[in-house]
Amino acid sequence: xxxxxxxxxxxxxxxxxxxxxxxxxxxxxxxxxxxxxxxxxxxxxxxxxxxxxxxxxxxxxxxxxxxxxxxxxxxxxxxxxxxxxxxxxxxxxxxxxxxxxxxxxxxxxxxxxxxxxxxxxxxxxxxxxxxxxxxxxxxxxxxxxxxxxxxxxxxxxxxxxxxxxxxxxxxxxxxxxxxxxxxxxxxxxxxxxxxxxxxxxxxxxxxxxxxxxxxxxxxxxxxxxxxxxxxxxxxxxxxxxxxxxxxxxxxxxxxxxxxxxxxxxxxxxxxxxxxxxxxxxxxxxxxxxxxxxxxxxxxxxxxxxxxxxxxxxxxxxxxxxxxxxxxxxxxxxxxxxxxxxxxxxxxxxxxxxxxxxxxxxxxxxxxxxxxxxxxxxxxxxxxxxxxxx
Ligand code: CTP
Numbered sequence: 001x002x003x004x005x006x007x008x009x010x011x012x013x014x015x016x017x018x019x020x021x022x023x024x025x026x027x028x029x030x031x032x033x034x035x036x037x038x039x040x041x042x043x044x045x046x047x048x049x050x051x052x053x054x055x056x057x058x059x060x061x062x063x064x065x066x067x068x069x070x071x072x073x074x075x076x077x078x079x080x081x082x083x084x085x086x087x088x089x090x091x092x093x094x095x096x097x098x099x100x101x102x103x104x105x106x107x108x109x110x111x112x113x114x115x116x117x118x119x120x121x122x123x124x125x126x127x128x129x130x131x132x133x134x135x136x137x138x139x140x141x142x143x144x145x146x147x148x149x150x151x152x153x154x155x156x157x158x159x160x161x162x163x164x165x166x167x168x169x170x171x172x173x174x175x176x177x178x179x180x181x182x183x184x185x186x187x188x189x190x191x192x193x194x195x196x197x198x199x200x201x202x203x204x205x206x207x208x209x210x211x212x213x214x215x216x217x218x219x220x221x222x223x224x225x226x227x228x229x230x231x232x233x234x235x236x237x238x239x240x241x242x243x244x245x246x247x248x249x250x251x252x253x254x255x256x257x258x259x260x261x262x263x264x265x266x267x268x269x270x271x272x273x274x275x276x277x278x279x280x281x282x283x284x285x286x287x288x289x290x291x292x293x294x295x296x297x298x299x300x301x302x303x304x305x306x307x308x309x310x311x312x313x314x315x316x317x318x319x320x321x322x323x324x325x326x327x328x329x330x331x332x333x334x335x336x337x338x339x340x341x342x343x344x345x346x347x348x349x350x351x352x353x354x355x356x357x358x359x360x361x362x363x364x365x366x367x368x369x370x371x372x373x374x375x376x377x378x379x380x381x382x383x384x385x386x387x388x389x
Contacts, residue, residue, distance in 0.1 A: 010038025300332025
């Protein structure tokens with residue numbers, strides 16, 4: 001167990017720092033978050049304190065004096081410059097100046113800012129002083145540009161921290177050798193060759209579940225229904241754009257250890273798609289929709305002993321929670337994850353979620369947090385049920 005100071009600076013990757021905090025805590029480390037004001041524009045400091053099992057009122061100085069490692073993830077261009085030049089104008093930079101041990105930083109910024117000679121010179125200053133810089137990784141950046149600027153994934157930072165401290169990697173292995181199938185995104189049912197009936201699901205929640213299951217050592221298959229985000233690396237991705245595709249691919253894997261139906265599946269579809277593009281005319285276009293097969297219910301019927309089956313219920317109505325309880329029983333699922341999609345700050349297409357996980361043992365309220373943290377709470381429940389069997 002090591003004492004780790006975790007600096008979090010402002011940028012969209014602050015969401016990923018939540019995952020890093022949890023991974024380090026799971027690995028048994030004592031983590032003290034140092035969250036800059038700019039980072040709080042993305043994720044509140046309270047979220048980090050809760051994940052680190054600390055409180056804002058804790059006196060930080062004992063941690064600052066005795067820390068084994070300082071990690072800054074994500075590190076902005078601005079704080080990189082402040083660290084390089086020894087400024088001490090907030091708690092994080094003060095802590096960095098007072099810290100005598102090893103330092104690991106994970107920059108995250110726009111590719112042009114990273115490649116700017118000023119930033120490169122600052123990075124060189126830090127390296128010369130023995131600071132280890134991990135990343136930034138190549139990929140699509142927050143502003144839609146492509147290049148080096150993404151923060152390295154929390155799992156990889158956690159693995160490097162473990163190496164630096166000479167300890168086992170953070171939290172890995174609890175789903176080792178388990179086959180986990182996760183559906184994500186939203187199905188699209190074609191009306192003709194260019195038009196479809198779809199929904200607003202981005203697939204972020206399912207992708208977060210796939211990442212989290214992979215980091216726990218699972219053998220993950222992601223059934224991807226029109227994802228608006230990148231599928232994670234290290235998982236098998238099968239494209240399932242329609243209910244028919246999803247039904248076929250999910251049922252082909254009905255013997256998996258864990259199946260999570262996080263995709264928003266169309267409940268109705270046109271019986272057949274028109275050939276070609278329907279030309280516009282002055283008359284209304286009436287389409288009769290037929291109900292789709294319920295994939296989760298079919299999995300519930302086909303289920304085998306020892307398997308854990310998880311459904312999602314997206315509802316905005318007052319009665320949504322009661323309906324989710326009924327759906328869990330009707331579809332033969334072990335867990336149902338209820339989320340209120342009438343709120344704009346969580347659920348569909350948002351970065352955060354707040355859910356209630358229903359099981360026969362009761363209801364677990366997961367506070368608003370980045371989707372990867374919600375995914376971790378759901379998989380903790382899955383693991384609890386697996387260990388009961
Ligand atoms: N589901 C499914 N096949 C369908 C429809 C839904 O497998 N044809 C799954 C979803 O992936 C999700 C759960 O069932 O896990 C949601 O159940 P559903 O009854 O569709 O609930 P909601 O869409 O939340 O609500 P509503 O009944 O209002 O549509």
